[in-house]
Amino acid sequence: MLRELHDNNTEEFSIRFDGQEFNARQGETLAVVLLRAGENQWRETASGAQRGPYCLMGSCFECLVSCDGITRQACQLQVEPGMEVKRVAPPMDDLTEHSADD
């Protein structure tokens, strides 16, 4: 999907997204880390459709992830060693069904 053009000597470290480990480098955004690994399905809509990044500049809000309980745009999120990021929960489609565990 993506070809690396530059032999980057920057130190690599691990981060986790949705329970999976990914290789990351200082100065990268989470969006770059995931796309480089071939991962482009990051969240689900209310109807269950898969979505991934579109604009990579912080205006489309398709790349939403959850970091430390806060919804963030992966294209604006700088990675750090040991970072643990989750998928955002899809918007609730049926407002009548809601458990305390949600």
Next chain:
Amino acid sequence: MTDADVIVIGAGPAGLAAASRAAESGCSVLLLDEQVAPGGQIYRAVDACPPVVRDLLGDDYTEGRQLTERLRASGCHYVAGATVWKVDADGQVVYSVNHQAKSVGGRFVIVATGAIERPVPIPGWTLPGVMGVGAAQILLKTAALAVENAVLVGSGPLLYLLAVQLLRAGCPPQALVETQASAQYWRALRHLPAAVRNFQTLLKGRQWLHELKKAGVTRYTGATRLRITGEDRAASIEFFCGGRSHSLATDTVLLHQGVVPNTQITRSMNLDHHWQEHQRCFIPTLDNRGATSAEAIRVAGDGAGIVGAVASRLLGERVALHCLIEMDLVAAHDGAEMQRTLQRQIDREQSIRAFLDVLYAPPAIDQQVTDDTIVCRCEEVRVSDIQRYVDAGCIGPNQTKAFGRCGMGPCQGRYCGLTVTELLAAMNDMTPDAVGSYRIRSPLKPVTLGELASLHDTP
């Protein structure tokens, strides 16, 4: 309370030029940049970019370093990672850095937030693997990553620029599927004589096309009936061209039909805007100082109407100059002379605009979408839904919010606003100006309650 003479929002060419110019004349300038380093999108990561990428992006990109160097030398107070989420017409700006909110006041606020990609609503455009052409350029600039085997779809010079950049990176696009019809070439001819003033740009465009032809990159022109297919990610793009159907297998489709002004900030203050037909977008109504209908709020660069990087820099310079004249930091007489010089340069840059705008105009919205095409990506509202709202009496974008949450998702209408305006205009037989646009309310970006609270903690 005034914390700075001039607050500039955005660090692309307009913002960099405006902030530098103002700071060089001795007034206090605060430049708020959402990104981690100056350059905006066009010169994104220009200071950190590795040589191999600098070489394939060329001078048009690397000349951005002159602007970033100028900023650093100017004495301007530059804040990176600053997300502006509220601006008031009296010059108060609220922004957050690392979830800490801060409120600052400026005598002038220069909004230089540039442009965003025009949405390209075609069936399947929401599938993973479909991105804007700008996104592919951001991957090149910030991470030295080139998209492989992509199909580039749409119209406009940026399509060719990216194709050439990918080609030079060793990843030629699989094909270009271009939507401009042959009739547009004829209509654009009328504007060619004026465009010749900017012949270097015309030559550059011709060189790109020549480079693509030499490399054997397939170009389909006048393509219609575009549809991206795939189960839960992009798998192929279908279209009609040259009298028959085509289908190209690809996991990456890059869309582009020009860029449009990012007017979230100016609209959030309910400032005057008007529809500009030849660029098919709303722009803030400005006087020759770059002032909006609110005296303290000025706009420079693509946010005032698409003019490109060089003209954006010149406009940033000019808008700052007017502020300096009003603050008596530049004598009116000297200022007038500088304005005339800038205006001549701006006019020269602008001479190619009409030609490009006509040649690469996107198709009329109702000719591009199908009933099942998603209009509002965030809330999954389709063209057929909008038609139902119209049948039930909906005539304005803000009503679509009430009917079906259209425009109420996290993107706050950035990627559906223009589509909805043009669809409602077509369906109701009204002009886009009469239809209007989404009412925008702050926060312009999501903020946490903690951030709001921190705002009132700071002295």
